[in-house]
Amino acid sequence: MPKIVNHEERREQIAEAMWRVILEKGMEGATVRNIAGEAGLSTGALRHYFKDQDELLVYAMRLVNERVEKRAMVILQEELPPKEKVIRVLLEIVPVDEERRAEMDVWFTFQAHIRHRKDLEGAPGHALGAAVSKLFDFLAYEGELKEELDIELEAERLYSIADGLALHAFLEPNRLRADTVETLIRDSVGRICK
């Protein structure tokens, strides 16, 4: 018997096919035909799940966000010191392996694309800044932050470091080493904590 795949699972598979096409060919290659081919569907079958390319685009972007958020939530519920939780959440966002590198590549490609798509509704913005702010609130609540810290400035710095590293993993995948990323994240969080 063939595996029964429900509607939502199929939508996720199509979004993942879109990610793979983008990684291979960029947004220019992310046509409905190419995505359907990658997903092993006809274009007609794909349209059963998404009425047009824009609906798929917004869904595929939201799915990147959701996956990252889910991984972050799992870490925050683990039995770990607060500082270690924050470090590990940041390491989930900054790509240190192939899977996360691909995710960031897709994410930047999406963001570059939607800059010039003012007609597109419902596309998620860049959410990392809000996430870093929440991590700061968490560290403050746990009493981990150093006294007399300029919190706004330090949040902006950590946010810049995290996204700068993510960008470099995207633009210079062969140069930036995973251990350098981890050392820099650990050191940068260490400096704001007691």
Next chain:
Amino acid sequence: MPKIVNHEERREQIAEAMWRVILEKGMEGATVRNIAGEAGLSTGALRHYFKDQDELLVYAMRLVNERVEKRAMVILQEELPPKEKVIRVLLEIVPVDEERRAEMDVWFTFQAHIRHRKDLEGAPGHALGAAVSKLFDFLAYEGELKEELDIELEAERLYSIADGLALHAFLEPNRLRADTVETLIRDSVGRICK
């Protein structure tokens, strides 16, 4: 008499027209027809200066780099303390005004595009990392760096901060304030100097 424009000046004008089209419409809109229209030329006349869109693309990318480098060279030759020179060079790269913001927007759009253009020859890579390394060498030579600094780690941190800020000015132009950028750059350079 009409102003006489030489060959190289005309090429620069066409590249600047390409930047404006990209800012308005993204890479998808950067067709030869649109660029020629923006430059006030026929497509035939444009082809007199660039044989195809790729030659123009590579030229327009190199021109962004050249302009930033020239501004950096001017600052480095000014009568300023070494630390102040480094801060001002970084502020030339990180967009704090409309002109630099547009430059960075064009730059990221180019970089996102060429990720998937393995056939394209001669496109410049992301040169900021090498520039930050040179700024560190300069500070070391001038005896400005703190003792016992992990130079590799600190260069990676400053590079991430600069590019993270540049990325945020690109993705969140309405959120990130110019004075926040300047405060963070000044503070981050201050921490590595005596």
